Amino acid sequence: MQQVIWTLLGAHVAGVVLAAIAGFRSIRAGLAVAAFAPTITAIWAIWLFVSQDGLAGADGPPTSELVWVEGLDLAFRMQVDSLALLMTLLVSGIGALVFIYAIGYFAPDAAGGATFPPTLLAFSASMLGLVWSDSIWTLFIFWEATSITSFLLVGHKNSDANVQTAARRALMITGVGGLVLLAGLIILAQDVGSSTLTNLAAAEGSRATLAAILVMIGAATKSAQVPFHVWLPGAMAAPTPVSAYLHSATMVKAGVLLVAVMGTTFADVQAWKVLGLAFGIASMIWGGVGALRHVDAKLILAWGTISQLGLLITLLALGTGKAVFAATSILFAHAIFKAGLFLIVGEVDIRTGTRDIRKLGGLAKSMPITFAVALLSGLSMAGAPPLLGFPAKEAAIEAVLGLSGWEQIIGVVSVVGGAVLTVAYTTRFLIGVFGAGPDTIVKPRRLAMTIPAVVLGFLSVAGFAALGLVNDIVRPAAIELNAKSEVYGLVRWPGIKTAFVVSMAVLIVGFALGVGAAARKVASAPNATGADAADGLIDGILSNTPRFIAVVQHGSLPVYLATMTAAVAVAGIAFTDQVSLSHLQLWDTPLQGVLAAGIVAAAAAGAAVRSRLGATLTLGATGIGMSGIFIIHGAPDLALTQLLVEIIVVVGFVLGLGQLANQFPTVDNAWRATRLAVATLGGLAVMAGLAASSANPSGVAPIEDLTAGAVNDGGGNNVVNVILTDVRALDTLGEVVVLATVAIGILALANTRRAEA
Amino acid sequence: MIADRSPIVGHAVAAITPLALLIGTYLLFAGHNNPGGGFAAGLVFGAVLILRTIAGVQKPVDAPLLMAAGLIVIAIVTAAPIFWGDYFGDQAVVSAELPILGKIKSGSALPFDIGVTAIVIGLVASLLDGLSLIDADGDLTT
Structure with missing residues (x-):
């Protein structure tokens, strides 16, 4: 069991190399090769879920540890617990489907074969590393890796200036958020004296408050929470397989996952809950409103994702057993239905040439299979029975009804409000894409695109039918986050209770609202004010950087030397x-x-x-x-x-x-x-x-220790050199890197001078 | 080229080069037990490089390649131990009984030192490149 982590990660790394090689021939070959590693990982996860022992087998959960610097608690530490396994199933399962889908999505002669498949697989591996991490440093490294691969994938069509801007915006916001997160993690690790994620001690006090705020902001940037959400609609410039995979099912869930894992640690920190609720509720409502305003089907889904992520953050910030259980369930259900819907939008885009709901018409008849999948996934998103989204949303409504005091009022109002908006934009989406209108010309179906979408649509039904299995998947994960989740479970038919009545009212009101919104003609897409503001800020920083550098790096050697000596x-x-x-x-x-x-x-x-x-x-x-x-x-x-x-x-x-x-x-x-x-x-x-x-x-001069150590461990009589190559090898490594950097600087200066001459 | 104009310089450089290379190599291998080491060896090789460059008998050295190779070797040697449970930078020592030479002892410090040597040579080569000492005809520009 201990080897499995390395085997699977190794398979991904090998896959990246092989996919690049195969991708030189054609993008489809690259994608087919890249699909291998996620597929075996998903099969492994499914096998663990259905086997009797599962993670609780004789060996316990798979763990792995590579200690780098023991004294600094720097280690590469991984553990596949129940929550990680749930995420593995989503990352690799949906990943495998997306790779297959992408084979149909891209034309056989599409450019970027040698770059796109390996980058997508590298993202997949980074995401796996992130969910498996058991050290906050390991987690941070993979967190940043997902930001970078996401940047590369959003910018796939890099000849387009708009795409460049969107990719840069996504990188800047998630990148700065990553630095804020790093600051928070450092403070947290200092405060609780450990970096191991499992059993991370509870933090309290003013330093914990600061850490909580920083970590929450970092999570909010990644999970596109208002006001950091502006990068997510822009990221829809990516090819649709990327949007389906990164920007709905997996990467944007990284922030949610972090909030979930840190929930116990910051349980006693008031700022954590308040900030989480502020982000979550604002995103839930503003995302829902945004989804009602846009006419691009993909953007409707993107804004819907912001709203759904807001719901997840809200529930996790509340932190009660029932809320955490509901969040875990929705996390699972959302990944399935939202990925399915994105795949459908991509198929509509490829087969009709547009995603504008004003131009699409009659697709219910001309694309019946796609329509059926969209209906199943959409109704699951709206929380209608008999689909997987229904019991998950029931759990959320029950969770907020079960609160008390101001939390109950805020929770119920926001979650019910968000649910109504969700039903409304789902209705508008389905009517807009598949409803009546001028008949759109539809190209023939591509099997590789249809099958994954059908599988995801089917899973929304099957999940409801086999609710016991879904319970077995999500409940252990929820228990890990909050032991009080143990008593809860998803139920197919809750009976006529308050939550059910609320839920039905939500469906009726939301449907009416959605029909109304669909009938309203939208002249043009709303302005991306927030995104423009973010771009303006980034442009301002970039254009002022040379002036700043000119002041700090004036180029006068005597002044540099004087400054250093004065220091x-x-x-x-x-x-x-x-x-x-x-x-x-x-x-x-x-x-x-x-x-x-x-x-x-x-x-x-x-x-x-x-x-x-x-x-x-x-x-x-x-x-x-x-x-x-x-x-x-x-x-x-x-x-x-x-x-x-x-x-x-x-x-x-x-x-x-x-x-x-x-x-x-x-x-x-x-x-x-x-x-x-x-x-x-x-x-x-x-x-x-x-x-x-x-x-x-x-103390005592260490010369005797060093001499004995040099001869016994280092195998040399020259103490100085054994120190350089063994005892302090890390220092030497740093020094030679400095030497090489200096040399590169010299070469760069020489080349500049030659270019000028 | 200076070596063409002055046979003394030409012969001297030709005679010194192998000797200096031998000394550098000695320093590289002796470093573990006696004065020397990768850094000193790199400096001696670098001095040879400078001497030959001034004399005009040296072809340009690919400095980035040398430094990249050195860095990769060092990174691998230092990071590898953590994959079998030792600490970062731990050294593996091997000894063997060889014919003629007798019992010899070496370890991962040797490739580490070779990496350092390569980087130091690369640094000196970059320095020479940066000074643009040689013009297109192979003559000193100064």
Whole structure:
């Protein structure tokens, strides 16, 4: 069981490579190859659900852990618990269907075969990693990976300026949200002292409040909650398989999932609940209103998704056992019906050439199978029996009715209001796309598109028929989030109770509203005011960045050096009171004094000399003097390296000097005095720091540990080098990355100069 | 080219190159137990590169390729241990009995050091490239 996580993730990674190779031949071949990994993952998830033992088998849930830095609690940690398994079923199950669908969606000669299938599969793998994560750091990495792959997928048709803007907007909003989330996660991990998601301790206090607010904002950006929702309608510029998969069923659920998982941790934080309710209710209502205003069938669904995500966030913010159970059920039902509806919109788009509900007509007759699927999925979305959406929405209404005080009033009003709007826009969608009108010319059916949609439509019915199995899938997940969920279950026929009466009233009112809205002629699509504002902000930041950079990165080397040295001087102040003069001694051997005198003399000469060559040579002399000091201290390694560095640096300088004037340019006295002062203070600060640290040794010098460790663990007698390659290998890795970065900078400068010449 | 104009320089560079390469290689391998190491070795190789470039007998080195290869080697060597449960950057030590050479001991520190060497050479090569020392005829521009 422990190997299964790596096997499945490995299958995805291999699939990405193979899909890219196959995609070179044709996009359809790439998609067919890419479908493999999600399919086996989905089969594995289904097998776990139907088998007797399931996750509670002898081994417990599959877990995996790769420790990176133990002391910092940095580990790559994964665990497939019940909620993760539920999400796995959605991510991979719908993923497999979407890949098959995309085979029909794209023309055989469509461009982007080598990029689209592997990117979509990379998203699928990132999403799996996200839902399997058991460490907040692992979760964050995959969270960002989904943002990036989503950006690439939205921008698939990257020759279109509107698509570019939409993709950039999605990346910016979810990317900034990701940074806000990271800040919140860091504060949380510091506060509770752990980064493991399962059994994350409850947080309270002012730091917990700050963390809760940041995490909730991060979740809201990902799950397109008002006012961050503006990226989601724009993301509909993506090919429809992407919209169906990322922007309805999976990625936008990541925020919901995070709110669900963090629910227990922040249960006692008032701000968590208030902010969650504010986001959720605003999105539920504004999303529903938006869905009633648009004429593009895909945008109607996108705004509907904002509304549904708002409902999920609202229920999870309420956090009662029943609300969490309802949220889990709706999460499951929504993924199925919304993906189905998106697939249908894509099929309508491909077969008629438009998604504008004003132009579509007579599709109920000309596309009967599609219509049947749309009806089933749509009625499930509206919460009508006998479909899966009905018991889920019943559970939500019961959950808010079961609250007390102000929560009950707010909960009932908003959830019922949202439900009415949902029924209304569903009705308008179905009438608009499939109702009467001028008959639209319809191209022949593509089987690869029809089958996945039919499967999803069928699942909305089958889910209701096999409600016991659905209960077995969603209830364990809900129990993990809130143990009080245990007593609840989805019921096929609730009996004439308050919730049922409310539910029927919602259907009737919503239907009437929807018929009315469908009859109303909409001249043009509403303005995307929010999206324009977001784009304006992004443009403003981008256009002002060069000016900001010009101020910070002025390009004057002396000023850079002075700034850095001044910073060192300021940092040295902290050490001054720890310097103990009695600790200081003149030298260990007089030879040190001789070398030091030489170094000081060379440095003074270097500062005074006017010629560049002179400065170079005197600088080299100080370095060689230093390597002499190292030899006296018995460090031949350092001495050797120092000597070699000095040689290379001096030779390099001398070669470069040929392109400069022989003398340094004259500087005015004020600037010279400033530099002198800064340099003196910087030097004094370094002295103070060194004197302070040698005067206050803490503990025993680690030399014995290091020597023994070098010989026993590192297998070498040269302690310095074992430190570099073994004990502090991470530092060395960082240093060589810096070296390589510097080299790339040099090459870039050289190329710029050549281009100018 | 300087080496064409001055036979002394030409012969000296030709004589020094193999010696310096030998010293660099020695430093690379000796580093684990004696003074030396990947960084020092890279500097010696870099010095050879500079010398030969000034003499005009050196073809340009692909600095980005060297550095990329070095970084990849180091990243793999440091990250690999976590996949079999050791900590990040842990070193594997192997020893073997070889004919003639006798018992030798080495470990993952060797590829790590080779990676460092490659990056340092790449840095020096970038430096030379950045200085644009050689014009199209292979002559020093200064």
